[in-house]
Amino acid sequence: MKATDKTTIKIETLVKAPIEKVWRCWTDPNHITQWNNASGDWQTPFAENDLRVGGKLLFRMEAKDKSAGFDFEGTYDEVIENQKIVYTIADGRKVSVTFTEKDNEIMVTETFEAENINPIEMQRDGWQAILNNFKKHVENTASAMSSLHFEITINAPVEKVYQLMISKPTYEEWTKEFNPTSRFEGSWEKGSKILFIGSDEKGNVGGMVSKIKENIPNKFISIEHVGLLHGDKEITSGPEIEGWAGALENYTFTSENGKTILAVDTDSNEEYKAYFEETWPKALNKLKSICEQ
DSSP, rough: OOTTOOOOOEEEEEOOOHHHHHHHHHHOOHHHHOOOOOTEEEEEEEEEOOSTTTTTEEEEEEEETOOOOOEEEEEEEEETTEEEEEETTTOOOOOEEEEEEEEEEEEEEEEEEEEEESSSSHHHHHHHHHHHHHHHHHHHHHHHEEEEEEOOOOOOOOSHHHHHHHSSSHHHHHHHGGGGOOOOEESTTTOOEEEEEOOOOOOOOOEEEEEEEEEETTTTEEEEEEEEEEEEEOSSSSSSTTTTTTTTEEEEEETTTTEEEEEEEEEEHHHHHHHHHHHHHHHHHHHHHHHTT
């Protein structure tokens, strides 16, 4: 086959999960490192993903015994959230990925231009194996998580509720329901890393490593939890976080007749579901009390 010839390969899989979860697992580096391998003796120890037109993707793929490895790099040409991604690999080949809802499932279709070194069948099988691994990861993660919803009406303007919820002194007050030593370190600006920290009865420090996925003042905040904090150590990969990395904690602020309706939608695994169902209402009532003073 001549180098100018373009042989296109199409692969697909049907994923049993909501589109938001499928999209997140496909695009979030914390998830990519968990599914982006064609076989058990390969891994992706590192991934970067600047998901925007002109942005770069970089996945380090290597054998677990370090006998081989390479960087998979590309540049995004088109990004339509929850629908389509098109990018150009560093060698000039095009890749298109579409996400189509079908009977409460998501059809993920990946179309890519073949290279001229390896047989077509080998390329198709390798990319399909990775896609199959993606399906397994998403469905295992989705089954381990459930979405919880909490809502409260606060007799205070939305601007006041928004500010008191995230200001350090008052944040520490209303989140004491979760941990008496609750606090945060970092920024609430979109794209920033933020640590949610607390100590146990023995004084051991722990918490969550998170990032601010979105922050629209007085309207919406989305927090993505990407890892664990054990003392000074941040754990963002491995079995300790597998199954829940990428969990979201969303806050929606709605103004109504001078009052604020605050809705919280948060992902939870089965281990913490009952705890959150008991504790979140207490925390929100504490925030309500602070805001209405």
